[in-house]
Amino acid sequence: YKRVTVKSLVDMKKHNEKISMLTAYDYSMAKIVDSANVDVILVGDSASNVMAGHETTLPITLDQMIYHATSVIRAVERALVVVDIPFGSYQSDPKEALRSAIRIMKESGAHAVKLEGGIEIKESVKKILKAGIPVMGHLGLTPQSIYKFGTYTVRAKEEEEAEKLMEDAKLLEKLGCFSIVLEKIPAALTKKVSESISIPTIGIGGGKHADGQVLVIHDLLGMTHEFNPRFLRRYMNLYEEMGSAISQYVQDVKNRDFPNDEEQY
């Protein structure tokens, strides 16, 4: 795939090829992620946590999401870039949802948007799709509803919530979404959902049966160190590595070791 499209993702599922997705929020990181052949780059509203330091994803604004998305788009040559529509920019009515989606597409040059929820946002999803904007769904643990859940624990463990999730997944497929993120649900449910729909599921804490996987880049690189869910595999410990590199720099400056004779004009 020279340039990943929403159609490539559906083809990957058809050919049983797993989809890789990671978040990025700025130009430099997006350049690295894209060059490493990640299929989908998500400009997630997790920027609210990892970039801005908020406790939840709720405070980030549409303007801030567009700023992150614009920076990412400038770096990307291959990946499909999906942007989260933030809390408060689509829940009140379908027209507001469409307006927000259009702003993201027009001002950032992104390729698709992502919204959290199923039946509750049916009309908004329909309206956005009707405007020609590809939509990725997001079910299970939907962080914009954290105050409704009250906790970040695994969702849809009980029959009733699992059934609703399955119905929501089928609905999003029927409406025309190209993919669905499944966050923190039992692996068995991810398997059932993935087998019941033809569009790819992308898991985060959803187990091995999802058609693809997504992680927050700061978590994968170990830049965050107080977030330790079971589903997280850290590929580096950058929190410590960056810390020691920076301490070394401080020491070198203090000791008059940096800059040396070759490092000046």
Ligand code: KIV
């Ligand atoms: O905002 C985000 O990073 C996300 C992913 C974790 C799916 O929505």
Ligand code: NA
């Ligand atoms: Na998100």
